Amino acid sequence: MRLWPALILIVSLTLTACATPVADGRLRVIATTGPIGDIAQAIGGERVALRTLLGPGIDPHTYVATESDLFALQEARLILYNGLHLEAGLARVFDAINQSNYALAVPVAEAVPAELLLHWEDGDKTYDPHVWHDPLRWRYAVEAARDALITVDPAGSAIYRQRSEQYLAALQALDAELRVLIARIPPERRILVTAHDAFQYFGQAYGFRVEAVQGISTASEASATDIRALTELVVSQRIPAIFVETSVSPRTIEAVQSAARAAGHEVRVGGELFSDSLGDPDGPAGTYFGMMRHNVQTIVAALAPSAANAVQGAAMTSECTIE
Ligand SMILES: [Zn+2]
Known part of the structure:
Protein backbone atom coordinates (compact mmCIF):
# COMPACT_ATOMS: atom_id res chain seq x y z
CA MET A 1 0.00 0.00 0.00
CA VAL A 180 35.36 -5.30 29.70
CA LEU A 181 34.97 -7.21 26.41
CA ILE A 182 36.06 -4.28 24.24
CA ALA A 183 39.18 -3.73 26.36
CA ARG A 184 40.61 -6.79 24.56
CA ILE A 185 40.89 -4.70 21.37
CA PRO A 186 43.88 -2.33 21.50
CA PRO A 187 42.78 1.27 20.75
CA GLU A 188 44.72 1.38 17.46
CA ARG A 189 42.74 -1.64 16.18
CA ARG A 190 39.37 -0.11 16.95
CA ILE A 191 38.30 0.69 13.40
CA LEU A 192 34.82 -0.59 12.64
CA VAL A 193 33.89 -0.85 8.95
CA THR A 194 30.25 -1.66 8.22
CA ALA A 195 27.74 -1.52 5.38
CA HIS A 196 25.73 1.50 6.54
CA ASP A 197 26.56 4.19 9.05
CA ALA A 198 24.68 2.91 12.11
CA PHE A 199 27.46 2.69 14.69
CA GLN A 200 28.64 6.25 15.36
CA TYR A 201 27.09 6.33 18.86
CA PHE A 202 28.61 2.92 19.55
CA GLY A 203 31.96 4.19 18.28
CA GLN A 204 31.85 7.29 20.42
CA ALA A 205 30.87 5.30 23.52
CA TYR A 206 33.58 2.65 23.12
CA GLY A 207 36.42 4.41 21.34
CA PHE A 208 36.01 3.15 17.76
CA ARG A 209 36.56 5.01 14.54
CA VAL A 210 33.51 4.01 12.49
CA GLU A 211 33.41 4.02 8.70
CA ALA A 212 30.63 2.77 6.44
CA VAL A 213 30.05 2.26 2.73
CA GLN A 214 26.58 3.79 2.84
CA GLY A 215 25.41 6.82 4.79
CA ILE A 216 23.22 7.00 7.88
CA SER A 217 20.14 6.05 5.87
CA THR A 218 20.12 3.04 3.58
CA ALA A 219 17.82 5.02 1.27
CA SER A 220 20.92 6.45 -0.48
CA GLU A 221 22.81 4.13 -2.82
CA ALA A 222 26.48 3.37 -2.22
CA SER A 223 28.67 4.75 -5.01
CA ALA A 224 31.85 3.38 -6.57
CA THR A 225 33.65 6.34 -4.94
CA ASP A 226 32.40 5.24 -1.48
CA ILE A 227 33.64 1.69 -2.08
CA ARG A 228 37.01 2.94 -3.33
CA ALA A 229 37.48 5.23 -0.30
CA LEU A 230 36.63 2.44 2.13
CA THR A 231 38.95 0.03 0.33
CA GLU A 232 41.83 2.51 0.60
CA LEU A 233 41.23 2.78 4.33
CA VAL A 234 41.04 -1.00 4.80
CA VAL A 235 44.25 -1.58 2.82
CA SER A 236 46.27 1.32 4.27
CA GLN A 237 45.33 0.47 7.88
CA ARG A 238 45.68 -3.30 7.29
CA ILE A 239 42.23 -3.73 8.84
CA PRO A 240 41.76 -7.46 9.54
CA ALA A 241 37.94 -7.64 9.36
CA ILE A 242 34.90 -5.72 8.12
CA PHE A 243 31.25 -6.43 8.89
CA VAL A 244 27.97 -7.09 7.12
CA GLU A 245 24.60 -6.28 8.70
CA THR A 246 21.45 -8.35 9.00
CA SER A 247 19.15 -5.66 7.61
CA VAL A 248 21.40 -4.50 4.76
CA SER A 249 22.56 -6.30 1.60
CA PRO A 250 26.10 -7.74 2.03
CA ARG A 251 26.91 -6.68 -1.55
CA THR A 252 28.81 -3.46 -0.74
CA ILE A 253 30.96 -5.00 2.00
CA GLU A 254 31.77 -7.90 -0.32
CA ALA A 255 32.79 -5.36 -2.97
CA VAL A 256 35.20 -3.73 -0.50
CA GLN A 257 36.58 -7.17 0.40
CA SER A 258 37.18 -8.01 -3.28
CA ALA A 259 38.78 -4.65 -4.01
CA ALA A 260 41.08 -4.97 -0.98
CA ARG A 261 42.08 -8.46 -2.12
CA ALA A 262 42.89 -7.08 -5.58
CA ALA A 263 45.12 -4.50 -3.85
CA GLY A 264 46.98 -7.28 -2.01
CA HIS A 265 45.28 -7.13 1.39
CA GLU A 266 43.17 -10.04 2.62
CA VAL A 267 40.35 -8.69 4.81
CA ARG A 268 37.83 -11.07 6.36
CA VAL A 269 34.12 -10.55 6.75
CA GLY A 270 34.17 -10.59 10.54
CA GLY A 271 30.54 -11.58 10.92
CA GLU A 272 27.04 -10.20 10.87
CA LEU A 273 26.08 -7.24 13.05
CA PHE A 274 22.56 -6.31 14.05
CA SER A 275 22.47 -2.64 13.10
CA ASP A 276 18.80 -1.69 12.79
CA SER A 277 16.84 -4.75 13.90
CA LEU A 278 17.06 -7.50 16.48
CA GLY A 279 17.51 -11.19 15.65
CA ASP A 280 14.94 -13.98 15.76
CA PRO A 281 12.95 -13.78 19.01
CA ASP A 282 14.17 -17.22 20.12
CA GLY A 283 17.80 -16.61 19.20
CA PRO A 284 20.62 -15.02 21.23
CA ALA A 285 20.12 -11.63 19.53
CA GLY A 286 16.35 -11.66 20.02
CA THR A 287 16.48 -9.13 22.84
CA TYR A 288 18.14 -5.72 23.01
CA PHE A 289 20.69 -6.99 25.52
CA GLY A 290 21.39 -10.14 23.51
CA MET A 291 21.79 -8.10 20.34
CA MET A 292 24.31 -5.75 21.95
CA ARG A 293 26.30 -8.67 23.36
CA HIS A 294 26.27 -10.46 20.00
CA ASN A 295 27.57 -7.36 18.22
CA VAL A 296 30.37 -6.75 20.69
CA GLN A 297 31.37 -10.42 20.86
CA THR A 298 31.47 -10.52 17.04
CA ILE A 299 33.55 -7.35 16.83
CA VAL A 300 35.95 -8.48 19.56
CA ALA A 301 36.40 -11.94 18.00
CA ALA A 302 37.29 -10.34 14.65
CA LEU A 303 39.39 -7.36 15.73
CA ALA A 304 41.13 -8.38 18.96
CA PRO A 305 44.60 -9.80 18.38
CA SER A 306 44.29 -13.58 18.27
CA ALA A 307 46.96 -15.86 19.77
CA ALA A 308 48.26 -16.52 16.24
CA ASN A 309 48.36 -12.81 15.41
CA ALA A 310 50.12 -12.04 18.68
CA VAL A 311 52.83 -14.63 17.91
CA GLN A 312 53.19 -13.29 14.37
CA GLY A 313 53.35 -9.72 15.70
CA ALA A 314 56.06 -10.67 18.21
CA ALA A 315 58.09 -12.36 15.46
CA MET A 316 57.82 -9.28 13.26
CA THR A 317 58.88 -7.05 16.16
CA SER A 318 61.93 -9.19 16.88
CA GLU A 319 62.90 -9.19 13.19
CA CYS A 320 62.66 -5.42 13.17
CA THR A 321 64.81 -5.22 16.32
CA ILE A 322 67.49 -7.42 14.75
CA GLU A 323 67.57 -5.26 11.65
ZN1 LIG B 1 20.21 2.52 10.06
Whole structure:
Protein backbone atom coordinates (compact mmCIF):
# COMPACT_ATOMS: atom_id res chain seq x y z
CA MET A 1 0.00 0.00 0.00
CA ARG A 2 1.33 3.44 -0.88
CA LEU A 3 1.67 6.07 1.81
CA TRP A 4 -1.06 8.42 0.59
CA PRO A 5 -3.91 5.88 0.64
CA ALA A 6 -2.46 4.68 3.92
CA LEU A 7 -2.84 8.12 5.42
CA ILE A 8 -6.41 8.43 4.25
CA LEU A 9 -7.14 5.06 5.78
CA ILE A 10 -5.55 5.80 9.12
CA VAL A 11 -7.26 9.16 9.44
CA SER A 12 -10.66 7.83 8.45
CA LEU A 13 -10.33 4.84 10.75
CA THR A 14 -9.29 6.89 13.75
CA LEU A 15 -12.11 9.35 13.12
CA THR A 16 -14.63 6.56 13.21
CA ALA A 17 -13.12 5.56 16.57
CA CYS A 18 -14.48 2.06 16.35
CA ALA A 19 -11.31 0.47 17.69
CA THR A 20 -10.73 -1.14 21.04
CA PRO A 21 -7.45 0.11 22.54
CA VAL A 22 -7.62 -2.60 25.18
CA ALA A 23 -7.01 -6.29 24.42
CA ASP A 24 -8.15 -8.72 27.14
CA GLY A 25 -7.87 -5.89 29.61
CA ARG A 26 -4.37 -5.11 28.41
CA LEU A 27 -3.24 -1.88 26.80
CA ARG A 28 -2.57 -2.19 23.08
CA VAL A 29 0.93 -0.85 22.41
CA ILE A 30 2.82 -0.74 19.14
CA ALA A 31 6.59 -0.42 18.96
CA THR A 32 8.29 0.13 15.63
CA THR A 33 11.76 -1.39 16.12
CA GLY A 34 12.99 -4.35 18.14
CA PRO A 35 14.98 -2.29 20.67
CA ILE A 36 11.87 -0.20 21.41
CA GLY A 37 9.69 -3.31 21.65
CA ASP A 38 12.18 -4.71 24.16
CA ILE A 39 11.69 -1.65 26.39
CA ALA A 40 7.90 -1.70 26.03
CA GLN A 41 7.65 -5.38 26.94
CA ALA A 42 10.05 -5.11 29.87
CA ILE A 43 8.34 -2.07 31.39
CA GLY A 44 4.79 -2.86 30.34
CA GLY A 45 4.87 -6.54 31.27
CA GLU A 46 1.45 -8.17 31.44
CA ARG A 47 -0.30 -4.81 31.40
CA VAL A 48 0.41 -4.37 27.67
CA ALA A 49 -0.44 -6.30 24.52
CA LEU A 50 2.58 -5.42 22.42
CA ARG A 51 3.13 -5.66 18.71
CA THR A 52 6.52 -4.80 17.22
CA LEU A 53 6.12 -3.77 13.60
CA LEU A 54 9.65 -4.30 12.27
CA GLY A 55 10.81 -7.87 12.75
CA PRO A 56 14.27 -9.41 12.27
CA GLY A 57 16.12 -8.19 9.21
CA ILE A 58 13.67 -5.40 8.41
CA ASP A 59 15.24 -2.07 7.42
CA PRO A 60 13.43 0.81 9.17
CA HIS A 61 14.83 3.51 6.86
CA THR A 62 12.92 2.25 3.84
CA TYR A 63 9.95 0.61 5.59
CA VAL A 64 6.44 1.56 4.47
CA ALA A 65 3.35 0.59 6.49
CA THR A 66 1.40 -2.43 5.28
CA GLU A 67 -2.37 -2.63 5.45
CA SER A 68 -2.05 -4.99 8.42
CA ASP A 69 0.19 -2.44 10.21
CA LEU A 70 -2.37 0.29 9.68
CA PHE A 71 -5.15 -1.76 11.22
CA ALA A 72 -2.88 -2.56 14.18
CA LEU A 73 -1.98 1.12 14.55
CA GLN A 74 -5.63 2.02 14.44
CA GLU A 75 -6.32 -0.30 17.37
CA ALA A 76 -3.40 0.87 19.51
CA ARG A 77 -3.58 3.31 22.39
CA LEU A 78 0.15 4.00 22.39
CA ILE A 79 2.72 3.93 19.60
CA LEU A 80 6.40 4.10 20.57
CA TYR A 81 8.73 4.88 17.69
CA ASN A 82 12.35 5.93 17.39
CA GLY A 83 11.99 9.22 15.52
CA LEU A 84 14.99 11.30 14.34
CA HIS A 85 13.86 10.24 10.83
CA LEU A 86 14.66 6.56 11.37
CA GLU A 87 11.20 5.41 10.25
CA ALA A 88 11.10 7.95 7.42
CA GLY A 89 8.25 6.20 5.60
CA LEU A 90 6.00 6.18 8.68
CA ALA A 91 6.44 9.77 9.90
CA ARG A 92 3.28 11.09 8.28
CA VAL A 93 1.23 8.22 9.68
CA PHE A 94 2.44 9.09 13.20
CA ASP A 95 1.68 12.77 12.65
CA ALA A 96 -1.84 11.85 11.55
CA ILE A 97 -2.29 9.68 14.65
CA ASN A 98 -1.22 12.47 16.99
CA GLN A 99 -3.53 14.93 15.23
CA SER A 100 -6.41 12.53 15.74
CA ASN A 101 -5.93 12.67 19.55
CA TYR A 102 -7.20 9.10 19.64
CA ALA A 103 -3.85 7.48 20.30
CA LEU A 104 -0.47 8.77 21.44
CA ALA A 105 2.60 8.38 19.20
CA VAL A 106 5.91 9.12 20.96
CA PRO A 107 9.37 9.31 19.32
CA VAL A 108 11.43 7.93 22.20
CA ALA A 109 14.91 8.61 20.78
CA GLU A 110 14.02 12.29 20.46
CA ALA A 111 14.08 12.41 24.28
CA VAL A 112 17.87 12.18 24.17
CA PRO A 113 19.22 15.68 24.96
CA ALA A 114 20.42 17.49 21.84
CA GLU A 115 23.96 17.82 23.20
CA LEU A 116 24.22 14.01 23.30
CA LEU A 117 22.99 13.54 19.73
CA LEU A 118 25.31 13.33 16.74
CA HIS A 119 24.54 15.21 13.57
CA TRP A 120 23.68 13.37 10.38
CA GLU A 121 26.45 15.30 8.69
CA ASP A 122 28.70 18.13 9.85
CA GLY A 123 26.73 21.36 9.93
CA ASP A 124 23.46 19.51 9.31
CA LYS A 125 20.51 20.07 11.65
CA THR A 126 19.35 16.46 11.29
CA TYR A 127 20.43 13.96 13.94
CA ASP A 128 21.72 10.41 13.59
CA PRO A 129 18.85 8.16 14.79
CA HIS A 130 20.92 5.06 15.81
CA VAL A 131 21.03 6.03 19.50
CA TRP A 132 20.31 2.53 20.88
CA HIS A 133 23.85 1.37 20.09
CA ASP A 134 25.00 3.33 23.17
CA PRO A 135 23.24 1.82 26.21
CA LEU A 136 23.84 4.94 28.31
CA ARG A 137 22.25 7.29 25.76
CA TRP A 138 19.41 4.79 25.32
CA ARG A 139 18.33 5.43 28.92
CA TYR A 140 16.50 8.55 27.73
CA ALA A 141 14.38 6.43 25.41
CA VAL A 142 13.51 4.14 28.32
CA GLU A 143 12.42 7.11 30.41
CA ALA A 144 10.35 8.45 27.51
CA ALA A 145 8.63 5.08 27.07
CA ARG A 146 7.94 4.90 30.82
CA ASP A 147 6.43 8.39 30.83
CA ALA A 148 4.29 7.59 27.77
CA LEU A 149 2.96 4.43 29.42
CA ILE A 150 2.11 6.39 32.57
CA THR A 151 0.31 9.02 30.47
CA VAL A 152 -2.01 6.52 28.81
CA ASP A 153 -2.29 4.18 31.82
CA PRO A 154 -1.82 6.14 35.07
CA ALA A 155 -3.09 3.19 37.11
CA GLY A 156 0.09 1.30 36.20
CA SER A 157 2.37 4.15 37.22
CA ALA A 158 4.07 2.43 40.18
CA ILE A 159 4.75 -0.75 38.18
CA TYR A 160 6.08 1.16 35.18
CA ARG A 161 8.40 3.18 37.42
CA GLN A 162 9.71 0.12 39.21
CA ARG A 163 10.31 -1.86 36.03
CA SER A 164 11.95 1.06 34.26
CA GLU A 165 14.38 1.43 37.18
CA GLN A 166 15.33 -2.23 36.74
CA TYR A 167 15.78 -1.71 33.01
CA LEU A 168 17.95 1.38 33.53
CA ALA A 169 20.12 -0.53 36.01
CA ALA A 170 20.46 -3.34 33.45
CA LEU A 171 21.60 -0.82 30.82
CA GLN A 172 24.32 0.41 33.20
CA ALA A 173 25.44 -3.16 33.86
CA LEU A 174 25.43 -3.92 30.12
CA ASP A 175 27.64 -0.93 29.43
CA ALA A 176 30.14 -2.07 32.05
CA GLU A 177 30.09 -5.64 30.67
CA LEU A 178 30.69 -4.45 27.09
CA ARG A 179 33.61 -2.27 28.20
CA VAL A 180 35.36 -5.30 29.70
CA LEU A 181 34.97 -7.21 26.41
CA ILE A 182 36.06 -4.28 24.24
CA ALA A 183 39.18 -3.73 26.36
CA ARG A 184 40.61 -6.79 24.56
CA ILE A 185 40.89 -4.70 21.37
CA PRO A 186 43.88 -2.33 21.50
CA PRO A 187 42.78 1.27 20.75
CA GLU A 188 44.72 1.38 17.46
CA ARG A 189 42.74 -1.64 16.18
CA ARG A 190 39.37 -0.11 16.95
CA ILE A 191 38.30 0.69 13.40
CA LEU A 192 34.82 -0.59 12.64
CA VAL A 193 33.89 -0.85 8.95
CA THR A 194 30.25 -1.66 8.22
CA ALA A 195 27.74 -1.52 5.38
CA HIS A 196 25.73 1.50 6.54
CA ASP A 197 26.56 4.19 9.05
CA ALA A 198 24.68 2.91 12.11
CA PHE A 199 27.46 2.69 14.69
CA GLN A 200 28.64 6.25 15.36
CA TYR A 201 27.09 6.33 18.86
CA PHE A 202 28.61 2.92 19.55
CA GLY A 203 31.96 4.19 18.28
CA GLN A 204 31.85 7.29 20.42
CA ALA A 205 30.87 5.30 23.52
CA TYR A 206 33.58 2.65 23.12
CA GLY A 207 36.42 4.41 21.34
CA PHE A 208 36.01 3.15 17.76
CA ARG A 209 36.56 5.01 14.54
CA VAL A 210 33.51 4.01 12.49
CA GLU A 211 33.41 4.02 8.70
CA ALA A 212 30.63 2.77 6.44
CA VAL A 213 30.05 2.26 2.73
CA GLN A 214 26.58 3.79 2.84
CA GLY A 215 25.41 6.82 4.79
CA ILE A 216 23.22 7.00 7.88
CA SER A 217 20.14 6.05 5.87
CA THR A 218 20.12 3.04 3.58
CA ALA A 219 17.82 5.02 1.27
CA SER A 220 20.92 6.45 -0.48
CA GLU A 221 22.81 4.13 -2.82
CA ALA A 222 26.48 3.37 -2.22
CA SER A 223 28.67 4.75 -5.01
CA ALA A 224 31.85 3.38 -6.57
CA THR A 225 33.65 6.34 -4.94
CA ASP A 226 32.40 5.24 -1.48
CA ILE A 227 33.64 1.69 -2.08
CA ARG A 228 37.01 2.94 -3.33
CA ALA A 229 37.48 5.23 -0.30
CA LEU A 230 36.63 2.44 2.13
CA THR A 231 38.95 0.03 0.33
CA GLU A 232 41.83 2.51 0.60
CA LEU A 233 41.23 2.78 4.33
CA VAL A 234 41.04 -1.00 4.80
CA VAL A 235 44.25 -1.58 2.82
CA SER A 236 46.27 1.32 4.27
CA GLN A 237 45.33 0.47 7.88
CA ARG A 238 45.68 -3.30 7.29
CA ILE A 239 42.23 -3.73 8.84
CA PRO A 240 41.76 -7.46 9.54
CA ALA A 241 37.94 -7.64 9.36
CA ILE A 242 34.90 -5.72 8.12
CA PHE A 243 31.25 -6.43 8.89
CA VAL A 244 27.97 -7.09 7.12
CA GLU A 245 24.60 -6.28 8.70
CA THR A 246 21.45 -8.35 9.00
CA SER A 247 19.15 -5.66 7.61
CA VAL A 248 21.40 -4.50 4.76
CA SER A 249 22.56 -6.30 1.60
CA PRO A 250 26.10 -7.74 2.03
CA ARG A 251 26.91 -6.68 -1.55
CA THR A 252 28.81 -3.46 -0.74
CA ILE A 253 30.96 -5.00 2.00
CA GLU A 254 31.77 -7.90 -0.32
CA ALA A 255 32.79 -5.36 -2.97
CA VAL A 256 35.20 -3.73 -0.50
CA GLN A 257 36.58 -7.17 0.40
CA SER A 258 37.18 -8.01 -3.28
CA ALA A 259 38.78 -4.65 -4.01
CA ALA A 260 41.08 -4.97 -0.98
CA ARG A 261 42.08 -8.46 -2.12
CA ALA A 262 42.89 -7.08 -5.58
CA ALA A 263 45.12 -4.50 -3.85
CA GLY A 264 46.98 -7.28 -2.01
CA HIS A 265 45.28 -7.13 1.39
CA GLU A 266 43.17 -10.04 2.62
CA VAL A 267 40.35 -8.69 4.81
CA ARG A 268 37.83 -11.07 6.36
CA VAL A 269 34.12 -10.55 6.75
CA GLY A 270 34.17 -10.59 10.54
CA GLY A 271 30.54 -11.58 10.92
CA GLU A 272 27.04 -10.20 10.87
CA LEU A 273 26.08 -7.24 13.05
CA PHE A 274 22.56 -6.31 14.05
CA SER A 275 22.47 -2.64 13.10
CA ASP A 276 18.80 -1.69 12.79
CA SER A 277 16.84 -4.75 13.90
CA LEU A 278 17.06 -7.50 16.48
CA GLY A 279 17.51 -11.19 15.65
CA ASP A 280 14.94 -13.98 15.76
CA PRO A 281 12.95 -13.78 19.01
CA ASP A 282 14.17 -17.22 20.12
CA GLY A 283 17.80 -16.61 19.20
CA PRO A 284 20.62 -15.02 21.23
CA ALA A 285 20.12 -11.63 19.53
CA GLY A 286 16.35 -11.66 20.02
CA THR A 287 16.48 -9.13 22.84
CA TYR A 288 18.14 -5.72 23.01
CA PHE A 289 20.69 -6.99 25.52
CA GLY A 290 21.39 -10.14 23.51
CA MET A 291 21.79 -8.10 20.34
CA MET A 292 24.31 -5.75 21.95
CA ARG A 293 26.30 -8.67 23.36
CA HIS A 294 26.27 -10.46 20.00
CA ASN A 295 27.57 -7.36 18.22
CA VAL A 296 30.37 -6.75 20.69
CA GLN A 297 31.37 -10.42 20.86
CA THR A 298 31.47 -10.52 17.04
CA ILE A 299 33.55 -7.35 16.83
CA VAL A 300 35.95 -8.48 19.56
CA ALA A 301 36.40 -11.94 18.00
CA ALA A 302 37.29 -10.34 14.65
CA LEU A 303 39.39 -7.36 15.73
CA ALA A 304 41.13 -8.38 18.96
CA PRO A 305 44.60 -9.80 18.38
CA SER A 306 44.29 -13.58 18.27
CA ALA A 307 46.96 -15.86 19.77
CA ALA A 308 48.26 -16.52 16.24
CA ASN A 309 48.36 -12.81 15.41
CA ALA A 310 50.12 -12.04 18.68
CA VAL A 311 52.83 -14.63 17.91
CA GLN A 312 53.19 -13.29 14.37
CA GLY A 313 53.35 -9.72 15.70
CA ALA A 314 56.06 -10.67 18.21
CA ALA A 315 58.09 -12.36 15.46
CA MET A 316 57.82 -9.28 13.26
CA THR A 317 58.88 -7.05 16.16
CA SER A 318 61.93 -9.19 16.88
CA GLU A 319 62.90 -9.19 13.19
CA CYS A 320 62.66 -5.42 13.17
CA THR A 321 64.81 -5.22 16.32
CA ILE A 322 67.49 -7.42 14.75
CA GLU A 323 67.57 -5.26 11.65
ZN1 LIG B 1 20.21 2.52 10.06
